[in-house]
Amino acid sequence: xxxxxxxxxxxxxxxxxxxxxxxxxxxxxxxxxxxxxxxxxxxxxxxxxxxxxxxxxxxxxxxxxxxxxxxxxxxxxxxxxxxxxxxxxxxxxxxxxxxxxxxxxxxxxxxxxxxxxxxxxxxxxxxxxxxxxxxxxxxxxxxxxxxxxxxxxxxxxxxxxxxxxxxxxx
Amino acid sequence: xxxxxxxxxxxxxxxxxxxxxxxxxxxxxxxxxxxxxxxxxxxxxxxxxxxxxxxxxxxxxxxxxxxxxxxxxxxxxxxxxxxxxxxxxxxxxxxxxxxxxxxxxxxxxxxxxxxxxxxxxxxxxxxxxxxxxxxxxxxxxxxxxxxxxxxxxxxxxxxxxxxxxxxxxx
Numbered sequence: 001x002x003x004x005x006x007x008x009x010x011x012x013x014x015x016x017x018x019x020x021x022x023x024x025x026x027x028x029x030x031x032x033x034x035x036x037x038x039x040x041x042x043x044x045x046x047x048x049x050x051x052x053x054x055x056x057x058x059x060x061x062x063x064x065x066x067x068x069x070x071x072x073x074x075x076x077x078x079x080x081x082x083x084x085x086x087x088x089x090x091x092x093x094x095x096x097x098x099x100x101x102x103x104x105x106x107x108x109x110x111x112x113x114x115x116x117x118x119x120x121x122x123x124x125x126x127x128x129x130x131x132x133x134x135x136x137x138x139x140x141x142x143x144x145x146x147x148x149x150x151x152x153x154x155x156x157x158x159x160x161x162x163x164x165x166x167x168x169x170x
Numbered sequence: 171x172x173x174x175x176x177x178x179x180x181x182x183x184x185x186x187x188x189x190x191x192x193x194x195x196x197x198x199x200x201x202x203x204x205x206x207x208x209x210x211x212x213x214x215x216x217x218x219x220x221x222x223x224x225x226x227x228x229x230x231x232x233x234x235x236x237x238x239x240x241x242x243x244x245x246x247x248x249x250x251x252x253x254x255x256x257x258x259x260x261x262x263x264x265x266x267x268x269x270x271x272x273x274x275x276x277x278x279x280x281x282x283x284x285x286x287x288x289x290x291x292x293x294x295x296x297x298x299x300x301x302x303x304x305x306x307x308x309x310x311x312x313x314x315x316x317x318x319x320x321x322x323x324x325x326x327x328x329x330x331x332x333x334x335x336x337x338x339x340x
Contacts, residue, residue: 060270068269071243095265095273099238100230103265103273103309127337136339139273141309144331155335161314164334165325167297169306 031083035118037125041075047088054110069093073102074133076126078109078118089113090122094130094138102130104140123153141166203252205259205288207295211245217258224280239263243272244303246296248279248288259283260292264300264308272300274310293323311336 045062053059069075078090089110096102104126109119130138141164142150147157158164215232223229239245248260259280266272274296279289300308311334312320317327328334 064269068267068271071266071268073241093267095267095271096241097238097263097265097275098241099234101238101265101273101275103271105267105271131339138337139311140335140337142333142335144333147333147335150335153337155337157333157335159336159338162311162334162336163314163317163327164332165310165312165317165320165327166329166332167308167310167323167325168329169301 033080033082035089035121036079036081036086037122038077038079039075039129040077041069041072043069043075043077043088048091051088051091051108051110052106054112055108057108071095072105073098074126074129076122076129078122078125080113090118092122092126094126096130096133096135098133098135100135101137101139102135104138107140119149120153123150127153201253203250205291206249206251206256207292208247208249209245209299210247211239211242213239213245213247213258218261221258221261221278221280222276224282225278227278241265242275243268244296244299246292246299248292248295250283260288262292262296264296266300266303266305268303268305270305271307271309272305274308277310289319290323293320297323 045065048065049059049062072093073096074094076090076092077088079086080089090108090113092104092107094102094104104123107119107123107126109122127138140150140155142155151157215235218235219229219232242263243266244264246260246262247258249256250259260278260283262274262277264272264274274293277289277293277296279292297308310320310325312325321327
């Protein structure tokens with residue numbers, strides 16, 4: 001109950017861009033669907049794992065996922081809400097020094113909900129929240145196939161030749 | 171006094187690679203110099219600002235610098251210690267989710283102490299500390315002139331085409 005309270009108090013919602021629904025076609029009155037965003041971090045980790053499985057990410061230990069969520073500066077979840085039912089359909093989080101820099105990680109939209117502007121809405125919500133905290137330098141590391149997606153949102157690739165670099169253990 | 175206690179209890183030291191010292195040349199016995207690392211975050215912010223000024227960085231509000239240090243996962247300072255005197259000669263910090271990712275920011279070595287392997291020692295100390303916390307994905311954003319420096323430390327540029335991207339407010 002605390003969850004719902006905080007979901008509604010902390011969240012914004014947008015109308016869902018609906019795909020044609022076969023249920024509608026046979027005349028059943030569809031329940032209104034909304035997309036709701038939340039910054040609540042008390043997520044069901046199994047539901048989050050299911051979302052990440054759906055896009056084919058490697059599984060990660062839930063103990064570490066929990067720790068990462070607890071220690072992220074911002075956690076954003078995106079839900080499809082239909083009456084009293086809700087389904088987790090997107091997620092993003094950011095680490096930060098709470099002052100200058102934030103780095104966005106783990107941006108995911110469920111494949112059933114892709115290609116209808118929800119990734120963009122998720123990112124815009126995330127950027128708005130970070131800007132609301134006066135973070136000016138917002139960064140991320142983009143896989144090659146999503147570079148253009150982030151570019152359209154205003155992200156700049158290698159600005160002034162600044163390069164993303166990774167160090168992995170041997 | 172608490173500072174010194176924690177400096178010595180938390181720190182490691184390495185022998186300073188010395189440049190030829192004109193004082194030595196005239197026969198004055200130099201005091202032994204050591205380079206000491208610390209993860210203590212109670213730093214004198216004016217001393218840190220002086221270090222950043224020395225490399226020509228834009229000044230930042232100390233209130234925000236303090237907040238950023240408090241909310242960094244790791245803060246590393248590098249000191250030249252000569253008898254009871256110490257001088258701040260290097261700095262680095264990292265944000266993290268304490269589980270998967272860390273991002274290193276604000277790596278600086280005082281110009282008087284550059285080109286003698288101290289930047290490398292500072293980074294190796296930072297990497298060791300992050301690895302000690304079981305962080306496996308260590309990232310940074312490198313200015314073009316230091317890409318090769320980080321490459322020699324084992325950092326990989328754009329691995330598998332992953333690109334660093336930045337978003338700035340309008």
